[in-house]
Amino acid sequence: MPREKYKDKADGLYKQVDTYNLVENLETCLACGKCVGNCPVASLSPSYNPRQIISDVLNGDAERWLNSEEIWRCFWCAGCATVCPNDIQFPLLMMQLRYRAVEHNYGLKYIMPFKRFALRAREDGLTFAPSEKGREKIKRYRSNLGATPWPEISDRAKAEYKELFDLTGATEYLNNTSDEAEKPVILKYTEGRIISD
Amino acid sequence: MKDKGETTLVVGGGLAGMEAALKIGQAGYKVILVEKQAVLGGVLGQLYSSFPRWEDPQALLNNKLQQIQQCPQIMVLTGMSITNAQRDDKVYIVDLQGINQGDIRQIRVDAVVLATGFELFDASVYGEYGYGIYPNVVNSLEFEAKLKEWGSGHSEQIPPKSVAFFKCVGSRDRSKGKPYCSKICCMYTAKQAGIVKDMFPEAKAYVFYMDYRASGKDYEEFTRSVIETKHVRYVRGRPSKVLPENGKLIVRAEDTLMGVPIEVEVDMIVLAAAIIPSRGTRELAQMFRAVTDEYGFLEHETFNPVKAGDRVFFAGACGFAIETQGAQYQGAAAAAEVIALFNRDPQGGD
Amino acid sequence: MTEQRVVSPEELFPEVPASIFLFRSCTGSMEYPGTENAIKEVMNKLGVNIVMDPDQTCCSGYLLTCSAHKPEVSLAVTARNLAIVEKQNLDTYVFCNGCYGYNRELSHIMKHNPAYMQMANDVIAKQGYKYEGKTEIHHVQELWYRLKDEIASKVVNPLQGLKVGVHYGCHYLAQQYHILDDGGYPTFHEEIIEAIGGTPVFYKERQLCCGYSVGRGITHKEVMVQPHLYKKFKSAKEAGVELITTCCPGCNVGLDREQPNLTKRYEEEFNIPVIDISQLIGIALGVPLKKLGFEANTVPLNGIINRLGLERGESSL
Numbered sequence: 025m026p027r028e029k030y031k032d033k034a035d036g037l038y039k040q041v042d043t044y045n046l047v048e049n050l051e052t053c054l055a056c057g058k059c060v061g062n063c064p065v066a067s068l069s070p071s072y073n074p075r076q077i078i079s080d081v082l083n084g085d086a087e088r089w090l091n092s093e094e095i096w097r098c099f100w101c102a103g104c105a106t107v108c109p110n111d112i113q114f115p116l117l118m119m120q121l122r123y124r125a126v127e128h129n130y131g132l133k134y135i136m137p138f139k140r141f142a143l144r145a146r147e148d149g150l151t152f153a154p155s156e157k158g159r160e161k162i163k164r165y166r167s168n169l170g171a172t173p174w175p176e177i178s179d180r181a182k183a184e185y186k187e188l189f190d191l192t193g194a195t196e197y198l199n200n201t202s203d204e205a206e207k208p209v210i211l212k213y214t215e216g217r218i219i220s221d
Numbered sequence: 222m223k224d225k226g227e228t229t230l231v232v233g234g235g236l237a238g239m240e241a242a243l244k245i246g247q248a249g250y251k252v253i254l255v256e257k258q259a260v261l262g263g264v265l266g267q268l269y270s271s272f273p274r275w276e277d278p279q280a281l282l283n284n285k286l287q288q289i290q291q292c293p294q295i296m297v298l299t300g301m302s303i304t305n306a307q308r309d310d311k312v313y314i315v316d317l318q319g320i321n322q323g324d325i326r327q328i329r330v331d332a333v334v335l336a337t338g339f340e341l342f343d344a345s346v347y348g349e350y351g352y353g354i355y356p357n358v359v360n361s362l363e364f365e366a367k368l369k370e371w372g373s374g375h376s377e378q379i380p381p382k383s384v385a386f387f388k389c390v391g392s393r394d395r396s397k398g399k400p401y402c403s404k405i406c407c408m409y410t411a412k413q414a415g416i417v418k419d420m421f422p423e424a425k426a427y428v429f430y431m432d433y434r435a436s437g438k439d440y441e442e443f444t445r446s447v448i449e450t451k452h453v454r455y456v457r458g459r460p461s462k463v464l465p466e467n468g469k470l471i472v473r474a475e476d477t478l479m480g481v482p483i484e485v486e487v488d489m490i491v492l493a494a495a496i497i498p499s500r501g502t503r504e505l506a507q508m509f510r511a512v513t514d515e516y517g518f519l520e521h522e523t524f525n526p527v528k529a530g531d532r533v534f535f536a537g538a539c540g541f542a543i544e545t546q547g548a549q550y551q552g553a554a555a556a557a558e559v560i561a562l563f564n565r566d567p568q569g570g571d
Numbered sequence: 572m573t574e575q576r577v578v579s580p581e582e583l584f585p586e587v588p589a590s591i592f593l594f595r596s597c598t599g600s601m602e603y604p605g606t607e608n609a610i611k612e613v614m615n616k617l618g619v620n621i622v623m624d625p626d627q628t629c630c631s632g633y634l635l636t637c638s639a640h641k642p643e644v645s646l647a648v649t650a651r652n653l654a655i656v657e658k659q660n661l662d663t664y665v666f667c668n669g670c671y672g673y674n675r676e677l678s679h680i681m682k683h684n685p686a687y688m689q690m691a692n693d694v695i696a697k698q699g700y701k702y703e704g705k706t707e708i709h710h711v712q713e714l715w716y717r718l719k720d721e722i723a724s725k726v727v728n729p730l731q732g733l734k735v736g737v738h739y740g741c742h743y744l745a746q747q748y749h750i751l752d753d754g755g756y757p758t759f760h761e762e763i764i765e766a767i768g769g770t771p772v773f774y775k776e777r778q779l780c781c782g783y784s785v786g787r788g789i790t791h792k793e794v795m796v797q798p799h800l801y802k803k804f805k806s807a808k809e810a811g812v813e814l815i816t817t818c819c820p821g822c823n824v825g826l827d828r829e830q831p832n833l834t835k836r837y838e839e840e841f842n843i844p845v846i847d848i849s850q851l852i853g854i855a856l857g858v859p860l861k862k863l864g865f866e867a868n869t870v871p872l873n874g875i876i877n878r879l880g881l882e883r884g885e886s887s888l
Contacts, residue, residue: 061473109389
C-alpha cells in the first residue's frame with residue numbers, strides 16, 4: 025500500500041457531516057482514546073475505532089468511512105460520550121455519518137428492515153407490533169395479567185402520528201428509501217490490522 | 222542607614238513561603254511566618270524523591286529550616302491560621318487563631334506574601350477509576366507516602382507486582398474536572414514510576430498518558446531515562462475503566478499508537494490528580510482583597526507575576542501548579558517585591 | 572460543564588409526587604406487559620397515582636437511531652407527546668431507558684435550539700398542540716430509589732439473599748445532567764436490591780451494553796451481538812448471578828430472548844432469567860405473580876419462584 029499522501033480538506037467537510045449542528049465541539053477531541061477503551065464494539069471488531077473516525081472527519085477525509093462497514097456497527101451505547109473528557113456526543117456524529125452514507129447509496133441493507141418497521145409503526149401508533157399471528161399471543165398474555173388485550177392507543181393518536189410522518193416528509197423519505205441502487209460496504213479501517221471476520 | 226522597621230506576614234510554610242520569609246528576613250526586615258500545620262514544610266515535607274536529579278527533598282527542607290532557625294528576624298507560628306484581615310491606611314491588621322489551642326493574636330503588618338500551596342483534586346468523581354471504592358487505587362500524594370514507607374525499610378506491606386500510573390486525572394478534562402494542565406504530573410509520575418522499578422526490579426510499571434510534558438532543564442533526559450534505562454512501559458491512551466477481578470485490578474484503555482483496545486492487569490493504580498489551590502485560599506485572598514481566578518488560583522497583576530493586590534504578593538502553587546524549584550524562584554521574587562516596596566515607600570515602625 | 576451531572580434523589584424529587592404521568596413503552600407493551608403492570612401495582616402500594624393517556628404515541632426514538640428516518644419527525648412526535656403531558660400539568664415518567672434517552676435528548680435539543688423548537692411547534696400546531704419545554708422527564712427507577720425506605724418497609728417476600736446481577740443499560744447513565752449516579756460506578760440499583768433482601772453481585776461486565784438499542788440485533792446479530800452477549804453472560808455466570816434485573820424493556824428483550832440462541836451457538840447453559848427491577852420489587856412487595864406476567868419471559872422463572880417459595884397462582888409461568 026503506497027504511503028498515503030496526507031489529505032487535508034479540513035475546512036468544510038466537518039460541517040457537511042454535522043448538518044444538524046449536534047456535535048459542535050468535535051475539534052476539542054484530544055485523541056486520548058478513552059472512548060475506544062470503553063467501546064464494546066471496538067473490543068469485538070478490530071477495525072472499529074471511533075477516535076480514528078473522528079480524526080478522518082476533522083481532516084475532511086470521507087474516503088474511508090463513507091462506504092465502510094465499520095460505521096454500521098456502533099451500538100449507540102454512548103459509552104464513548106459518557107467517558108469523553110470533552111463531552112463529544114459521538115453517537116450523534118455517528119447518526120449523521122450514516123445519513124451521509126445512505127445518501128450515497130451505501131449501507132441500505134442495514135436500513136431496509138427498519139423502513140418496514142417504520143411504515144408499520146406509522147399505521148399502529150406504536151413500534152414493533154407484530155403481524156396478526158404474533159398479536160394473538162400478546163393479547164393472551166396481556167389479558168392473563170389483567171391488562172387490556174391491546175395497549176390503549178386512541179384512534180386520534182394513530183391518526184395524528186401518521187399525519188406527523190406525512191407533514192415532516194418522513195413518509196416520503198421512507199417510501200423513497202430503496203436498495204435498488206445499493207453499493208457494497210466493506211471493512212475500511214483495516215490497514216495494519218489482523219481481521220478475522 | 223534606613224530603619225528597617227517593616228514587618229511582613231508570610232502565609233504558608235511550604236517551600237515558597239519559607240524562601241520568601243528567608244529572603245526578606247536575611248535582608249533585615251521582620252517576618253511573621255504563619256503555617257496551618259504543626260510543622261513547616263508543606264508538600265516538600267511529603268516527598269520521597271525529586272526530579273530531575275533524584276535528590277532527597279528532606280535535605281532541601283532541612284537546609285531551609287536551619288536557615289530559618291538562624292535568622293532572628295523570622296518569627297515562626299505553626300498550628301495557626303488567619304481568621305480576619307483589615308486595612309488601616311498602609312497597614313494590615315490581621316487576626317490569627319491557633320488551630321487546637323484557640324490561641325488568639327492580632328498583628329500589624331506592612332506587606333503580605335500568600336504562599337498557601339496546593340492540594341489534589343478529589344478523584345472520586347471518576348467512578349470509572351474506582352478511587353475511594355477499590356483500596357488499591359490511590360492518588361499521587363498518597364503513593365508518595367507509600368514510597369516513603371517502602372523506602373524506610375520498615376514496611377510490612379507486600380510490595381506490588383505491578384503498578385499502573387494514570388496521568389491527567391481531572392486535568393485537561395472539561396467534562397468532570399479542570400480544563401487546564403497541571404504542569405508537574407508528567408514529571409513526578411515519571412519519577413514515581415522510576416522509583417518503583419528501582420525498589421522492586423521485578424515489578425512492572427505502566428504509565429498511561431495522552432502526552433508527556435518535559436519542558437525544563439534535564440527534564441526530557443530524565444523522562445527518557447525512566448523509559449529507556451528503568452524500563453517503565455509508557456502506553457499512550459487515557460484509561461477508560463478499572464474493573465476488579467480476582468483481587469486484582471483490570472485497566473481498560475486503548476493503545477492509541479497501535480489503535481487497539483487493551484486490558485492490563487495490575488495490583489495498584491496511582492492517579493495523578495489535578496492540582497487545585499488548597500482550601501481556604503479563596504477566602505484568604507478575599508480578606509486581603511487579592512484577585513483569584515475561576516479555579517481559585519491567585520491572579521497576578523499586569524506586568525507583575527507575583528503581585529496579587531495592594532501590598533499583597535504571592536508565590537508557589539497557590540498561583541498555579543509549580544514544581545519545587547519554581548516555588549523557590551517565586552518565593553524569592555515575592556521577597557524582592559516586598560523589599561522593593563519597603564524601600565520605595567518608607568514606613569516608620571508601628 | 573455548568574449544570575451538575577449527578578444529583579441526590581432528594582434534589583431530584585424534593586417532594587414525592589402525588590401523581591405521575593406514566594409514558595407507555597412500545598416494547599414494554601408488546602414484549603413484557605408485566606412490567607407496566609408491576610409498576611402500577613407497586614405505585615399503588617406506595618400511594619402514587621398513575622395517569623396515562625391513550626393519545627400518547629410511540630416516543631419514536633428507536634427508528635430514528637436505527638437511521639430509518641431523519642430527526643424532524645422524532646422531534647415533532649416528542650414535542651406532541653410532551654405537550655400532551657404538559658396539558659395534564661404533570662412530569663413525564665418513563666420506564667424504558669430508550670424512551671428516557673430519546674425523550675430527554677430530543678427535548679434537550681429543542682430547549683437549547685430555538686430553531687428546532689420552532690420547527691417542531693409549527694408542525695404540531697396544525698394538530699392543536701404546543702410544547703413549552705416545561706415537563707421534566709424522569710425514569711421510574713429514580714422514584715424507586717427515592718422511595719427506597721418506603722419500599723423496604725413494605726416488603727412481605729424478602730428475597731432471601733437471592734443473587735441478583737444488575738443491568739443498568741446504557742441510555743440512562745449516558746445522560747449528561749441530573750441523573751442519580753455516575754456512569755462510572757453506579758450503585759443505586761444495588762442499594763434497592765439490598766433493601767428488598769437480595770444480594771447484589773458486582774459481576775465484571777455489569778455495565779456492558781445489551782447490544783439491542785439501535786437494532787444491531789437485527790442487522791449484526793451473529794457477527795456482533797451474540798459474541799458480545801456471550802461475554803456478558805459468561806461474566807454473570809462466573810460471578811454466580813441467579814437473576815438479572817433491567818430497567819428497560821429493550822434491554823430485557825436483548826438479554827432474555829437471545830439466551831437460547833447463545834446456548835445453541837456456544838454450547839453453554841446460562842439459564843439466568845431477566846426481569847425488570849419493577850417486577851422484582853413487585854415480588855418482594857407481595858404483588859400476585861399472575862399480575863407480573865412472567866409467562867412472557869423466554870428464560871423461565873420457575874427456579875427463582877421455587878427458591879423463594881412463592882405462590883404460583885392459577886396461571887402457568
